[in-house]
Amino acid sequence: MTNNRQSIKKATISDVAKLAKTGKTSVSRYLNGEFGILSATLKERIEQAIKELNYRPNQMARSLKKGQTKLIALILADITNPYSVEVMKGLEAACQDNGYTLLVCNINKEKAKEKYFLQLLMDYNVDGVIIHALRTQDSILRDLPFPVVLVDRRMSDLGYDIVGLDNIQATTLASNYLIDSGFEAIIFITESLTGVGTRQERVNTFKKIVKQQKGIVGEVVEIEDMNQQTELLDQHIVSFCQKCRGMRKAIVTVNGSVTLHVSLALKRLNIIWGKDIGLLSFDDPVWASVAGVGITTLRQPTYKIGYSSFEMLHRRMQGDHSEAKEYLYPGELIIRDSTN
Structure with missing residues (x-):
């Protein structure tokens, strides 16, 4: 039939x-x-x-005839990252307001996928691309035939516009708050720093501030894969607590994803944040206000960052060939009982 x-x-x-x-x-x-x-x-x-x-x-055929497809692509390192989801919401709203369709490519932290999607998007003749992903394909990024805007990734040597958080301002705000609140030992836990300039900025700023303070213990722990190295994370937290016994201690997490892993680790170790240890997170996931006694966060204007990334890209698509620019937004400290 x-x-x-x-x-x-x-x-x-x-x-x-x-x-x-x-x-x-x-x-x-x-x-x-x-x-x-x-x-x-x-x-x-x-x-x-x-x-x-x-x-x-056939809208695709009509668009190609006019020299544009009205397609914008977003390449994400990890679509499960709450930060990425919020940025995507702002970007999607901007696309709708301006008559563009958003394509989302999730590379799931796989280098091969990043290369695959970049090549695929060239075949699809998209009008522009916004990248919030790993820095693994510089050779391809240098020769893309469409405008590119980078979100939360510094690759200034490639000559692309950058939009994101003012990491120096935000880290200074968070670090000084903890020190002024009487915390004497602070551990900064981060994912891999390789190729991710924004994380490096946060870590370097944290180290600089701690170094300027007498009597403050500061430690940085870098864990490549939070999903696979839970035991290593637990060991670092236990070691930190033992070395700094008797001191007022706090943990700073580099992003919302790490915050979740650290929260689970503290539960496994029977350590209560807000009582046994302080906890401050970059990013402000929706659950941060209801988990335990709440988690103090450094909130990023993620929706605004997403919307602005389209506006920057649109100017480039309209023929703006001026020098690459950085648009950095300040973070906002949301104080909850995890640091009281």
Whole structure:
């Protein structure tokens, strides 16, 4: 038996022209809104033919003819990261407001996927790309045929605009708050620093501030894979607590994803944040206000960052060839009982 869906032939512009008793050029003018050179009778016939045939123009073909596809791509390192999701919301809203469609490519922290998606997007002829991913494909990034904006990733040597958090301001705000609150020992826990300039900025700023303070113990722990190295994370936390016994201690996490892993580690170790140890997180996941006694966070204007990334990209797509710029937004400290 023939599938009914497969047996239904999709109407073409030639079918519309034939039913409306006119040429394809007139139908094309109608579809492009060039009504001034069409008679009222002809417009009515074309409109009726489109309705009868349920004709839908090939938007991709029309866009390519105009030299643009109205497609924007977002490449993410990890779509499960709450920060990435919030940035994506702002970007998607900007695309909708400006008549663009957003394609989302999740590389899931796999280097091969990053290369694959970059090559695929060139084949799709997208109008521009926003990248919030790993820095593993510089050779390809240098030769992309479309504008690029980087979110929360510093690759200034590639000549692309950057939008994200002012990491120096944010880390200074968070570190000074903990020190002023009487914490004497602070451990900064981060994922891999390799190729991620924003994490390096946070860590370096933290080290600099701690070094300037007498009597403050500061430690940085870098763990490559939080999912696979839970035992190592536990060991670092236990070691820190033992070395700093008797001191007021706090943990700073580099992002929301690490915050979740640290929260689970503290539960495994029966350490209560807000009582046994302080906890401060970069990013402000929705659960931070309800987990335990709440978690103090450094909130980033993620929606605004996402929306602004499109605006920056759109200017480039419109022909702005000025020097690359950095748009950095300040963070906001949200104080909860984890640091009281």
